[in-house]
Amino acid sequence: MAATTPVRERTRHEIVRHAMRLFQDRGHNATSLQDIASAAGCSKATVLYHFAGKPAVLAAVLEPAGADLAVLNAAADGMSRTEAQEFAIREFTDLAVRYRGVIDILQDVLPVIDEVPEIAQVVADGIKLTELLAASDDRLEQGLAKFAINGLLGECRHSGERTDDELRNLCDIALRRLLKPA
């Protein structure tokens, strides 16, 4: 975090950077520690010096997006249901665009998410987000909110197909149609 180049953290950072790209391009499961090490220009052993294992690498990749999601949730505290919903629609769309690559990965690892306790908070925050988006405890509305999240997550796949602006516009319209129908 210092202004001086933190040499100690450079390798670690390179590992996370390349792991993210590989997870995105080939999928999490299809990426081995050897793949990550080669891409980062170091050895497998070095990767395992910096991270406890592959799950820890994954956690590091997801961490920034998870942190921003937590911020989103915290910021909605104290708002009215209606305010919070509007806020969540706007901010979640924004979050999706900013982290579209990471979200692509997130989908890929959903089936094994419980093997990575480091990111349990992300799952919890995802559920919290459902409640914000629903703006009601009605079972149907909650289901629609979940539907909306899944739809939005799905759109983040295949980054090449859409520009950021197209994605933002699409998600905004879809969320509003689903959650605030005329």
Added chain:
Amino acid sequence: MAATTPVRERTRHEIVRHAMRLFQDRGHNATSLQDIASAAGCSKATVLYHFAGKPAVLAAVLEPAGADLAVLNAAADGMSRTEAQEFAIREFTDLAVRYRGVIDILQDVLPVIDEVPEIAQVVADGIKLTELLAASDDRLEQGLAKFAINGLLGECRHSGERTDDELRNLCDIALRRLLKPA
């Protein structure tokens, strides 16, 4: 297909049946051939006698749902855009409910779908379905249709959470809000 019990096919059928359940419960990747064999009450070698490999088992699991999707697409041929859209909304909802377990699996394997050429047709039919649902070649409408499919696929996860009727109702409402807003 004969009315008489086809003894020759019984093991094969058991394998598919248990593979489906395991893929659903633990995820495709977390399920080994050994797991499938044990559940089906036979050996790994027997599984590989009936199927060329794990991808072939997966293909057999997905095949019935894929076949019905192809039927859906074929039936829409010759309809007007508007007719086809209404038809697709109704039939796709129905398909999702009938095959909710299989759809759960489908999501899980999307990242490795291209390793299974046997089910390339399912992917092609999924794209065709997007076009039916969109009812327009507009880029935004196509995006919303894809959003809708992703949302619906996501709802099929965690079968225990919702009854079939709840799922049907939710999907119907969501698709109409997204694709035919008032």
Added chain:
DNA sequence: GTCTATACGAAGATAGAC
């Protein structure tokens, strides 16, 4: 901090007996 070398286990797949 980073490397090479290696241990260990699991998974997919094959060979050959029955």
Added chain:
DNA sequence: GTCTATCTTCGTATAGAC
């Protein structure tokens, strides 16, 4: 058709030198 035994490959992780 089904089995046991075996092969090979690969991924995770550790040991120990530099």
